[in-house]
Structures are given as structure tokens and as C-alpha cells.
Amino acid sequence: MTNAAESRKRGPRGPYVSGREAQRAILDAARDVFAERGFRGGVLRDVAERAGVSAANIIHHFGSKERLLVALLEERDRGDSLELAATSGGFVAGLRELVRRNAADRAMVHLFSTLAAEATASDHPAHRFFRDRYDEVRRTATEGVETAREQGGLPPGPPAAHLAAGLLAVMDGLQTQWLLDPDFDMVAAFEAHLTSIGAV
Numbered sequence: 001m002t003n004a005a006e007s008r009k010r011g012p013r014g015p016y017v018s019g020r021e022a023q024r025a026i027l028d029a030a031r032d033v034f035a036e037r038g039f040r041g042g043v044l045r046d047v048a049e050r051a052g053v054s055a056a057n058i059i060h061h062f063g064s065k066e067r068l069l070v071a072l073l074e075e076r077d078r079g080d081s082l083e084l085a086a087t088s089g090g091f092v093a094g095l096r097e098l099v100r101r102n103a104a105d106r107a108m109v110h111l112f113s114t115l116a117a118e119a120t121a122s123d124h125p126a127h128r129f130f131r132d133r134y135d136e137v138r139r140t141a142t143e144g145v146e147t148a149r150e151q152g153g154l155p156p157g158p159p160a161a162h163l164a165a166g167l168l169a170v171m172d173g174l175q176t177q178w179l180l181d182p183d184f185d186m187v188a189a190f191e192a193h194l195t196s197i198g199a200v
Contacts (some may be wrong), residue, residue: 091144
């Protein structure tokens with residue numbers, strides 16, 4: 001008799017598994033494999049084994065390993081709109097919420113941290129995705145800093161673009177420390193950083 005963890009690891013099997021269920025199982029398995037081994041180190045055979053499907057089935061649904069990676073990254077961005085400047089509580093509140101949300105999704109943070117580092121190589125299939133993503137996030141964060149200053153949520157200071165880039169760097173760095181040490185409280189550490197720059 002198998003336990004629930006083993007069943008979840010294997011994923012759905014058999015002729016009655018729908019296409020949508022198979023895609024979901026493949027994406028979940030790819031997230032774990034790429035987070036653990038990187039894109040280049042993870043192979044479709046490992047993804048297929050965890051998802052409970054064949055490698056051919058992965059190709060059927062996604063076309064290639066590269067397109068599977070893109071689908072996984074795009075799904076993450078759909079779940080996190082990154083519209084921090086438009087958050088109802090303001091930009092600083094949006095940052096706090098994003099850090100809290102990330103602290104509740106270790107697997108996805110692990111995946112993004114692994115792939116972002118790997119994708120600094122210009123020939124990596126996710127290189128353009130991460131470059132464009134950081135461009136967009138920096139732009140959104142810069143607008144958020146400007147708005148927060150106008151509303152009194154942040155004090156005057158260095159150029160908004162520089163402060164925005166620094167905030168993103170702090171968030172990424174705290175995530176790395178948290179991944180290395182699960183007992184590290186990145187939410188509290190980020191709150192301390194906000195206090196140090198006069199955010200309210």
C-alpha cells in the first residue's frame with residue numbers, strides 16, 4: 001500500500017487521466033526537478049518519472065524541454081502579477097505582501113532562484129525571460145517608489161530607479177539566505193530593511 005506522498009510524487013496514471021491533469025502533473029514535477037538540478041541538470045526522464053507519464057507524453061503536451069520551461073515560468077508570472085505600484089495598500093504594503101507570499105511558497109522561490117542564476121548565461125533558454133522580467137520589475141518598482149514618495153510612504157533620497165533596484169536586490173538576497181537556512185526569518189529581515197530606509 002502506498003502513502004499519499006508516494007502517490008503525489010508519481011502523479012496520475014492510467015488511460016483516464018485527462019490532458020489537463022497530465023499537464024498539471026508535468027508542470028509540478030518540472031518545478032521540483034528544475035529547482036533541484038537546474039534546467040540543464042534536470043532531464044525529461046526525471047520529470048516524466050515524477051509526473052507518472054512518459055517522456056513522449058511531455059513532448060506531446062509541451063513540444064520540448066525548453067517550451068516546458070517557458071510554460072512553467074509564465075505560469076509563475078500569471079500567479080504573481082508584480083503590479084506592486086497598483087496594490088491597494090500602496091507600494092510598500094505590496095512589497096511586504098510579496099515577501100510574505102514568497103515565504104509561503106518555498107518550492108517556487110527555489111525554482112526561480114536556481115533558474116535566475118543559471119540564466120545569466122546568454123545561451124540559456126530562460127535568459128531572455130529573466131532579462132525582460134527584471135527590466136519590467138525594475139520599471140514597476142521605480143514607479144512604485146516615486147508614488148510612495150509622493151504619498152509619504154518613503155522619504156526623499158537617491159534616484160527612484162536606484163532605490164528600486166536596491167529593494168529588489170535585498171529581496172533576492174534574503175530569499176537566498178532563507179533557502180540556505182529555513183529557520184531564517186526573511187519577512188522580519190525585510191521589515192527591518194524597510195525601517196532602515198524610512199518606509200512606513
